[in-house]
Amino acid sequence: MDRKGLFMAIMTGAQILIECLKREGVEVMFGYPGGVVLPIFDVLYDAKLKFILTRHEQGAAHAADGYARATGKVGVCLSTSGPGATNLVTGIANAYMDSIPMVAITGQVKTFLIGNDAFQESDVTGITRPITKHNYLVKDVKDLARTIREAFYIASTGRPGPVVIDLPVDVQTSKTEFIWPEEIRIRSYQPTMEGHPGQIKKAAKMIEKAKKPILYVGGGVISSGASEQLKALAEKNQLPVTTTFMGIGAFPGEHTLCLGMLGMHGTAYANHAIMDSDLIVAIGARFDDRVTGRIDAFAPGAKIIHIDIDPTSISKNIRVDVPIVGDAKEVLRDLIGYIKKSPDIKMWLGQIEKWRKEFPLTYKHDDKLRPQFVIEKIRELTGGDAIIATEVGQNQMWSCLFYQHNQPRTWISSGGLGTMGFGLPAAIGAQIGRPEKVVFDIAGDGSIQMNIQELATAVFNKLPVKIAILNNGYLGMVRQWQELFYNKRYSSTPLKNPDFVKLAEAYGAKGLRVTRKDEVAPAIKEALATDNVVMIDFVVEPEENVFPMVPAGEALNRMLGGMA
Amino acid sequence: MKHTISILVENKFGVLARVAGLFSARGYNIDSLTVSETQDSAISRMTVVVNASDEQVLEQIKKQLNKLIDVITIIDFTKKDYIERELVFVKISVDKKDFVRLKKVIGRAKASVLVRKEDFCIVELVADQEHLNNFLGQLKDFKLVELVRSGRIAIAK
Numbered sequence: 001m002d003r004k005g006l007f008m009a010i011m012t013g014a015q016i017l018i019e020c021l022k023r024e025g026v027e028v029m030f031g032y033p034g035g036v037v038l039p040i041f042d043v044l045y046d047a048k049l050k051f052i053l054t055r056h057e058q059g060a061a062h063a064a065d066g067y068a069r070a071t072g073k074v075g076v077c078l079s080t081s082g083p084g085a086t087n088l089v090t091g092i093a094n095a096y097m098d099s100i101p102m103v104a105i106t107g108q109v110k111t112f113l114i115g116n117d118a119f120q121e122s123d124v125t126g127i128t129r130p131i132t133k134h135n136y137l138v139k140d141v142k143d144l145a146r147t148i149r150e151a152f153y154i155a156s157t158g159r160p161g162p163v164v165i166d167l168p169v170d171v172q173t174s175k176t177e178f179i180w181p182e183e184i185r186i187r188s189y190q191p192t193m194e195g196h197p198g199q200i201k202k203a204a205k206m207i208e209k210a211k212k213p214i215l216y217v218g219g220g221v222i223s224s225g226a227s228e229q230l231k232a233l234a235e236k237n238q239l240p241v242t243t244t245f246m247g248i249g250a251f252p253g254e255h256t257l258c259l260g261m262l263g264m265h266g267t268a269y270a271n272h273a274i275m276d277s278d279l280i281v282a283i284g285a286r287f288d289d290r291v292t293g294r295i296d297a298f299a300p301g302a303k304i305i306h307i308d309i310d311p312t313s314i315s316k317n318i319r320v321d322v323p324i325v326g327d328a329k330e331v332l333r334d335l336i337g338y339i340k341k342s343p344d345i346k347m348w349l350g351q352i353e354k355w356r357k358e359f360p361l362t363y364k365h366d367d368k369l370r371p372q373f374v375i376e377k378i379r380e381l382t383g384g385d386a387i388i389a390t391e392v393g394q395n396q397m398w399s400c401l402f403y404q405h406n407q408p409r410t411w412i413s414s415g416g417l418g419t420m421g422f423g424l425p426a427a428i429g430a431q432i433g434r435p436e437k438v439v440f441d442i443a444g445d446g447s448i449q450m451n452i453q454e455l456a457t458a459v460f461n462k463l464p465v466k467i468a469i470l471n472n473g474y475l476g477m478v479r480q481w482q483e484l485f486y487n488k489r490y491s492s493t494p495l496k497n498p499d500f501v502k503l504a505e506a507y508g509a510k511g512l513r514v515t516r517k518d519e520v521a522p523a524i525k526e527a528l529a530t531d532n533v534v535m536i537d538f539v540v541e542p543e544e545n546v547f548p549m550v551p552a553g554e555a556l557n558r559m560l561g562g563m564a
Numbered sequence: 565m566k567h568t569i570s571i572l573v574e575n576k577f578g579v580l581a582r583v584a585g586l587f588s589a590r591g592y593n594i595d596s597l598t599v600s601e602t603q604d605s606a607i608s609r610m611t612v613v614v615n616a617s618d619e620q621v622l623e624q625i626k627k628q629l630n631k632l633i634d635v636i637t638i639i640d641f642t643k644k645d646y647i648e649r650e651l652v653f654v655k656i657s658v659d660k661k662d663f664v665r666l667k668k669v670i671g672r673a674k675a676s677v678l679v680r681k682e683d684f685c686i687v688e689l690v691a692d693q694e695h696l697n698n699f700l701g702q703l704k705d706f707k708l709v710e711l712v713r714s715g716r717i718a719i720a721k
Contacts, residue, residue, distance in 0.1 A: 133633070311631070315623065315624070
């Protein structure tokens with residue numbers, strides 16, 4: 001008997017895995033079976049753990065990712081060795097780039113076969129090393145429980161990220177005493193949560209004195225759960241807020257202080273504001289190239305305060321005046337307390353309003369069915385309250401511009417990696433995590449076909465995900481670049497598509513087609529009233545572009561189009 | 565500029581690959597790298613000589629290394645009072661006449677002859693970079709068959 005008076009159980013590795021997952025609070029796992037994970041699937045057969053069988057391992061990884069984004073919990077996926085594991089790779093890299101907590105479990109060939117080029121063997125820890133926060137190859141069943149505990153701890157703390165556990169089949173079948181490690185302490189991993197008080201005071205002084213301050217907010221605010229503190233800081237001091245792509249939803253999109261997204265496809269007023277600012281307060285953001293544009297021309301007059309839990313994000317791309325390493329929530333809470341008087345920035349807010357009026361976010365309103373209109377209608381009919389997943393490309397950029405999110409964790413889109421085919425499986429994961437929510441996947445006709453097989457997963461599991469295909473018959477974003485920078489030479493971008501309505505029906509979903517503006521609202525209403533997967537094929541204006549746009553490598557205020 | 569950094573890591577499978585992978589993935593240049601156990605068998609020490617163009621790059625290298633889960637601590641010797649040494653073996657092709665000349669160079673450098681055969685010898689020197697480069701400079705007049713360097717190790721005073 002152990003100290004708690006419980007009989008110590010002798011368990012197999014596979015049983016230990018499932019027991020540990022339950023104790024970690026895992027409700028659902030996404031994956032696909034195969035040869036070397038049979039022992040795990042045998043345990044799953046009567047375990048009280050929901051398992052969602054996707055139709056491709058990449059779908060499983062994205063679904064786990066979407067689940068994590070929508071709930072804040074760790075997403076878990078499982079695959080077999082070799083091709084199963086390599087199929088997870090894109091999904092793992094995607095989660096890594098966007099700092100999403102995920103634990104991916106991969107089967108591995110027997111320990112004594114490792115390195116022998118066995119059937120379905122691949123060096124998973126080797127392959128995933130640069131795209132994981134950490135990874136493990138478990139060679140001894142005695143290490144398994146601790147490893148799983150560490151994996152969840154590492155994935156979900158500090159700057160979150162994916163952790164891979166590679167689990168050989170003989171470790172799954174070996175037996176040992178199950179010991180649950182109550183506490184986990186890793187001497188070489190202790191994220192800094194509280195910011196340095198001296199630095200925070202310095203930041204507070206700078207904010208008090210600023211004439212043209214701006215809060216530049218990234219995904220770190222969402223993963224830290226700091227939206228409330230952010231709102232308090234902004235409202236108390238009337239500070240304008242621009243968010244990164246990953247920061248969408250961290251601050252209410254409809255708020256008068258919200259300037260929307262900045263960067264390559266950001267709003268003109270957000271870009272003008274950051275370029276002209278004298279103080280940038282970066283919170284959980286990383287100054288990536290899509291945000292800064294030409295780096296040496298970025299915000300020349302601004303001092304920079306940078307709050308981030310990951311020290312490597314600070315002064316990586318841009319030199320920072322006041323670095324503050326810490327958790328956004330804790331640092332913001334302290335910062336609010338240290339600011340004694342709000343800066344006097346009426347002129348600045350007036351200037352921003354002028355930009356807002358001068359360069360509004362808009363598109364051509366005529367009889368044609370334009371993709372922006374579709375998104376506006378989806379927003380209107382879902383009350384701005386839906387979870388929006390997207391694919392990658394124009395569909396994604398229009399979604400972040402035209403669906404203002406008011407809540408964190410309602411924007412599910414592949415940022416850093418830009419993974420086409422992410423949206424549908426991620427929407428499935430989000431729907432499982434938030435069954436009460438309306439979940440839309442806003443897709444392009446190109447990217448929807450990259451993981452279209454997951455329609456089967458959604459239908460089979462009765463997940464009423466809605467898919468809006470903005471069908472322009474092109475790989476739209478690439479076509480846009482070809483139009484603007486390659487003299488309209490549309491190389492490999494026109495698409496010949498299947499009949500999406502029939503395709504949806506073949507999968508057991510409902511398919512609708514919309515070709516006219518007046519059909520948009522009724523179709524969305526019908527989709528919302530249907531308790532099944534609905535795929536709407538919106539046949540939109542083929543050569544519509546995403547504007548504004550800062551050409552790659554240009555300064556942020558050198559925007560093209562979209563200002564009319 | 566070259567910087568000597570000691571990285572104390574968990575003595576675990578794959579740690580070297582993580583460190584090496586980080587350097588290659590982020591485009592940092594390693595001049596030398598040595599790995600061995602410490603007084604604690606659970607901890608290994610890697611001593612790396614890196615070539616960083618500026619302070620910001622060096623800072624980023626240190627932060628990225630620290631971010632690896634298995635890295636326990638980093639010692640940057642750049643602004644520290646420290647001792648560094650490197651061991652070199654040099655195999656030199658020499659006849660009798662050359663050897664007399666060589667012995668003078670060896671004597672001045674406080675190097676030692678480990679092996680002396682009819683047509684070659686193996687010389688050893690443990691020294692800091694300045695001495696070592698000096699010594700190797702003086703060997704230019706001789707016929708070097710093979711040069712083996714251990715890479716630098718360092719300890720703070």
